[in-house]
Amino acid sequence: MSDMTVTEARARLADVVDAARVAHEPVFLTRRGRRVAAVIDADDLDRLIEAAEDLADIEAARAARVEMVESGEGPIPWEQVKADLGLA
The missing domain is CATH 1.20.5 (Single alpha-helices involved in coiled-coils or other helix-helix interfaces)
Incomplete structure (x- = not known):
């Protein structure tokens, strides 16, 4: 789950936060195929x-x-x- 669209992240925010917190790996949020932000622990x-x-x-x-x-x-x-x- 290292890259996902902002729209998908919005729908699955709890999963995104848990993935970043538990795996200690950033989840990169994309818009139009470009990384625009990251969620990290x-x-x-x-x-x-x-x-x-x-x-x-x-x-x-x-x-x-x-x-x-x-x-x-x-x-x-x-x-x-x-x-x-x-x-x-």
């Missing part, structure tokens, strides 16, 4: 969002390291950061 979606956020954080850290190297500046020592913020 809520816990699976939470894990996907968390993984995407982690990946974005990793990419931002990589970009920051590249920027430091390209600018010729090194990391700021923690003691200096605390002093600059008035925490030391």
Whole structure:
């Protein structure tokens, strides 16, 4: 049940939700033969969002390291950061 039309999904909504929840596989909804949406288990979606956020954080850290190297500046020592913020 990986692909079905929106019309069919509307008629069988409970089955679609159960299939996505139990099988942990998305059910793709189609319109005119093209995928337009997907129904997935809520816990699976939470894990996907968390993984995407982690990946974005990793990419931002990589970009920051590249920027430091390209600018010729090194990391700021923690003691200096605390002093600059008035925490030391």
